[in-house]
Amino acid sequence: MTSPGMDLRPEEAIAVLERTPAALAALLGGLPDAWLLASEGPDTFSPRDVIGHLIHGEETDWVPRLKIILEDGESVPFTPFDRFAFRTASEGKSTAELLDRFRTLRGESLREVARVRLDAATLSRTGTHPGLGRVTLGQLLAAWVVHDLGHVKQVVRAMARQYRDAVGPWREYLSILDRP
Numbered sequence: 001m002t003s004p005g006m007d008l009r010p011e012e013a014i015a016v017l018e019r020t021p022a023a024l025a026a027l028l029g030g031l032p033d034a035w036l037l038a039s040e041g042p043d044t045f046s047p048r049d050v051i052g053h054l055i056h057g058e059e060t061d062w063v064p065r066l067k068i069i070l071e072d073g074e075s076v077p078f079t080p081f082d083r084f085a086f087r088t089a090s091e092g093k094s095t096a097e098l099l100d101r102f103r104t105l106r107g108e109s110l111r112e113v114a115r116v117r118l119d120a121a122t123l124s125r126t127g128t129h130p131g132l133g134r135v136t137l138g139q140l141l142a143a144w145v146v147h148d149l150g151h152v153k154q155v156v157r158a159m160a161r162q163y164r165d166a167v168g169p170w171r172e173y174l175s176i177l178d179r180p
Helices: 010-028 047-060 062-075 086-090 095-114 137-163 168-173
Strands: 126-129 133-136
Touching: 010 047, 010 095, 010 137, 047 062, 047 086, 047 095, 047 137, 062 095, 062 126, 062 137, 126 137, 133 137
Parallel strands: none
Antiparallel strands: 126 133
């Protein structure tokens, strides 16, 4: 049993990252648009948006930043991440296509990560985030995992809210329906 604040264990982090595409495919694959396009209101992501956002992260964020840390350290800052850039790239693609693209890209990303020896020395190597400043490769890996988990939560929360009124008096027991 581990506790909050545990040290990063790369193999455990990767185990979560490996499962995210399948978890989202199981949850969202084949659902009607009413579920896939559900949101929590203006300026929030729908479940379909989350998939597009995760794809964009695979293409431009996680592994590219890992490579910058390994190749350039703090001398080359990370490229800023546009969290909404996925919108143009997702247009005209089915949700099934997006889920498949995410699965493929995540597999490629994790193959890249597998080529790196993730020992204590490597995890402590640093890079420069445009907004956060100095960060370690270990922090990048941990943030990637938490980012995935946060978006899985966001997907489930957006879907649950579609039945916010339909649950009637049970709402008081269903905390997922009332986003803080």
